[in-house]
Amino acid sequence: MLKIENLHVKVDGKEILKGLTLAVPTGEVHAVMGPNGSGKSTLANVLAGRPGYEITAGSVTFQGRDLLALAPEERAREGVFLGFQYPVEIPGVNNVYLLKAAVNAARKHRGLDEVDAFEFLTLVREKMRLMSMEESMLSRGVNEGFSGGEKKRNEVLQMLVLEPRLAILDETDSGLDIDALKVVANGVNTLRSPERSLVLVTHYQRLLDYIVPDHVHVLVKGRIARSGDKSLALELERRGYDWVTGEAA
Amino acid sequence: MTTAASKRVLDEYAAIRASLPAGVVSPERRQEAVQALAACGLPSTRDENWRYTNLRPLERARFAPVAVSPGSATDGTAASATPARLDGFARYTFVDGVFAPELSSPAELAGLTVCSLRRTTQDSSDHSGSGSATVFQLPRALPALSSLPEARLALLNDAFATDTAAIHVAGAAAQTARVELVFIALASADTGSIYPRVQVSLDPAGRLVLVERHVSAGAATHFINSSVNVDVGRGAHLTHYRLQRAGARATWVDTLSAVLAADARYGLLAVNTGGLSARSTTHVQMAGPGAELTLSVAALGDRQQVQDNFALVEHIAPRARTEQTFRGIASGRARVAFNGKIVVREGAAGTDSRQSLRGLLSGPEAEIDVRPQLEIYTDEVRCSHGATAGKLDDNMLFYLLSRGLSPEVAQRLLKWAFLEDVVAKIEIPELRRQIEHDLAGQMADAASWKELL
Numbered sequence: 001m002l003k004i005e006n007l008h009v010k011v012d013g014k015e016i017l018k019g020l021t022l023a024v025p026t027g028e029v030h031a032v033m034g035p036n037g038s039g040k041s042t043l044a045n046v047l048a049g050r051p052g053y054e055i056t057a058g059s060v061t062f063q064g065r066d067l068l069a070l071a072p073e074e075r076a077r078e079g080v081f082l083g084f085q086y087p088v089e090i091p092g093v094n095n096v097y098l099l100k101a102a103v104n105a106a107r108k109h110r111g112l113d114e115v116d117a118f119e120f121l122t123l124v125r126e127k128m129r130l131m132s133m134e135e136s137m138l139s140r141g142v143n144e145g146f147s148g149g150e151k152k153r154n155e156v157l158q159m160l161v162l163e164p165r166l167a168i169l170d171e172t173d174s175g176l177d178i179d180a181l182k183v184v185a186n187g188v189n190t191l192r193s194p195e196r197s198l199v200l201v202t203h204y205q206r207l208l209d210y211i212v213p214d215h216v217h218v219l220v221k222g223r224i225a226r227s228g229d230k231s232l233a234l235e236l237e238r239r240g241y242d243w244v245t246g247e248a249a
Numbered sequence: 250m251t252t253a254a255s256k257r258v259l260d261e262y263a264a265i266r267a268s269l270p271a272g273v274v275s276p277e278r279r280q281e282a283v284q285a286l287a288a289c290g291l292p293s294t295r296d297e298n299w300r301y302t303n304l305r306p307l308e309r310a311r312f313a314p315v316a317v318s319p320g321s322a323t324d325g326t327a328a329s330a331t332p333a334r335l336d337g338f339a340r341y342t343f344v345d346g347v348f349a350p351e352l353s354s355p356a357e358l359a360g361l362t363v364c365s366l367r368r369t370t371q372d373s374s375d376h377s378g379s380g381s382a383t384v385f386q387l388p389r390a391l392p393a394l395s396s397l398p399e400a401r402l403a404l405l406n407d408a409f410a411t412d413t414a415a416i417h418v419a420g421a422a423a424q425t426a427r428v429e430l431v432f433i434a435l436a437s438a439d440t441g442s443i444y445p446r447v448q449v450s451l452d453p454a455g456r457l458v459l460v461e462r463h464v465s466a467g468a469a470t471h472f473i474n475s476s477v478n479v480d481v482g483r484g485a486h487l488t489h490y491r492l493q494r495a496g497a498r499a500t501w502v503d504t505l506s507a508v509l510a511a512d513a514r515y516g517l518l519a520v521n522t523g524g525l526s527a528r529s530t531t532h533v534q535m536a537g538p539g540a541e542l543t544l545s546v547a548a549l550g551d552r553q554q555v556q557d558n559f560a561l562v563e564h565i566a567p568r569a570r571t572e573q574t575f576r577g578i579a580s581g582r583a584r585v586a587f588n589g590k591i592v593v594r595e596g597a598a599g600t601d602s603r604q605s606l607r608g609l610l611s612g613p614e615a616e617i618d619v620r621p622q623l624e625i626y627t628d629e630v631r632c633s634h635g636a637t638a639g640k641l642d643d644n645m646l647f648y649l650l651s652r653g654l655s656p657e658v659a660q661r662l663l664k665w666a667f668l669e670d671v672v673a674k675i676e677i678p679e680l681r682r683q684i685e686h687d688l689a690g691q692m693a694d695a696a697s698w699k700e701l702l
Contacts, residue, residue: 101662
């Protein structure tokens with residue numbers, strides 16, 4: 001599904017990713033963990049195509065295609081989804097408009113007709129119930145006045161409606177209390193399937209209690225310093241990041 | 250501005266004064282206006298509050314009103330420009346500044362009088378005995394000629410006006426009156442100027458919703474100079490929508506003066522998208538304690554358009570409240586300006602005034618000027634103001650792209666959202682849809698935009 005090889009990325013002239021290599025096969029859930037400043041968010045943003053990141057070396061292929069050659073909207077239509085760490089508020093752009101426009105953009109790309117308005121709303125309502133979201137949030141501006149937890153739920157809702165092939169969730173767990181975390185994890189878990197891959201970017205092991213990854217990678221100073229199964233996350237939790245950063249240094 | 254133009258005003262006035270309808274504006278007042286204009290001269294961009302206006306059309310303008318051709322309202326061109334009717338609104342249409350009964354649908358409502366001063370005064374003087382003429386007496390005299398330098402162009406309207414839409418609402422009635430005025434410009438600027446003119450007065454406790462539209466028929470250049478006087482009595486409520494959608498080659502200048510009595514409420518919402526060069530001057534006096542003004546303006550400029558707005562709100566009486574919102578978008582090489590001045594006079598203690606002015610630049614050659622001005626001559630006031638001019642937010646844009654929207658749709662959506670602070674205040678759903686449609690048309694070149702509505 002996703003293959004990152006020797007990726008080097010600069011932000012404002014400073015190298016953040018320094019030769020990152022990572023492969024996420026179809027149907028797997030990978031967690032990318034790491035201390036602050038290790039380059040986790042840079043990785044997520046580069047994959048989604050946010051401007052301002054200079055790729056100096058390496059490659060990223062998504063389903064055999066050069067992902068970095070695609071514009072952000074093309075990546076989305078091909079099935080790449082980024083769950084934002086800090087979802088932006090867009091007052092005046094209605095949540096449901098955005099959802100529908102996003103779904104239709106992807107459908108058009110695949111040569112399909114626009115989604116039926118009634119079926120679409122039925123689907124959205126069902127997913128909202130799953131995310132314990134009030135229906136009134138649909139008619140509000142995108143994330144407008146939402147609490148931190150509501151914003152994260154809205155990200156997952158969008159993901160559930162868009163049904164991406166590859167979802168990258170950037171610290172979707174940060175700022176969530178335990179109940180909200182369970183709701184979000186439950187939502188993400190419904191999307192697990194043999195055709196889909198997930199990348200969970202997180203600082204804490206906590207999320208992985210609810211979304212159990214197939215593989216765990218530790219990102220340190222712009223490189224994968226260690227990979228393992230879910231027990232690696234537990235060990236990190238116990239020993240702290242110093243354990244790997246010390247080794248990596 | 251050149252003395253040449255001022256002299257032309259005098260000459261043109263002298264040549265046609267005898268033919269101007271005395272019932273619309275008295276000859277004395279016309280004369281007074283011409284003299285006042287000769288004394289102060291036409292505005293120039295050296296004047297502080299005219300610097301964003303495109304005043305060049307004034308140099309070439311023919312000030313005398315266009316001759317009213319009897320069939321102009323019925324030949325179909327004007328009718329084709331009339332917007333869709335609004336449910337429950339009586340409609341009065343004016344073509345080239347003169348009432349066109351053929352395109353109007355009056356309604357009877359107790360306490361509401363609407364008339365064309367040109368017709369009413371003609372009918373009452375020739376005793377035609379048609380029976381339909383209501384002898385209309387203005388409940389209040391017109392306010393004295395404004396000495397405000399920013400309101401100078403209204404003097405031209407005073408001097409040359411060809412008709413007036415006069416609206417009067419008597420005190421408390423069971424129903425809120427609903428009136429729509431449609432001003433259609435047909436005549437080309439080289440045949441003269443067009444002078445839409447409105448006079449609105451609400452007696453104490455009166456209620457009126459007024460929709461005022463300015464449109465063009467055909468693609469001629471027009472020189473339109475409109476003047477609106479508003480008088481909101483004690484405890485009366487006026488909701489006033491003003492939609493300026495003059496043709497793409499029109500010059501549009503406009504002056505609105507309003508006086509609010511105690512506890513009066515005035516909601517003024519303007520959407521300015523038309524014209525090549527447009528200037529709108531708004532002057533509101535908070536003359537009675539506890540008066541409330543909500544002034545909301547949205548302006549769009551594209552290509553070479555100039556959309557200049559000047560608003561002066563004077564707090565004279567205590568405890569009055571003003572809320573001012575401006576949202577302007579400049580694309581292409583357009584210039585969009587809002588200059589909002591709030592003056593709190595001595596004795597206007599307890600004034601509460603909020604101002605939010607925002608401009609959006611949507612093109613490397615576009616220009617936005619937002620300028621809040623605040624003058625306070627008393628203590629105990631609450632005045633807040635915010636003014637920003639900038640580009641679309643990169644984070645918002647990327648968020649929408651990351652959801653698969655094309656850059657064009659994403660940008661349009663964000664522009665739309667930007668205007669929402671004003672558009673959301675439109676309380677008539679049908680009107681709101683019409684305005685949204687117009688705005689979408691103005692901003693969109695692709696059909697994909699309309700999917701979002």
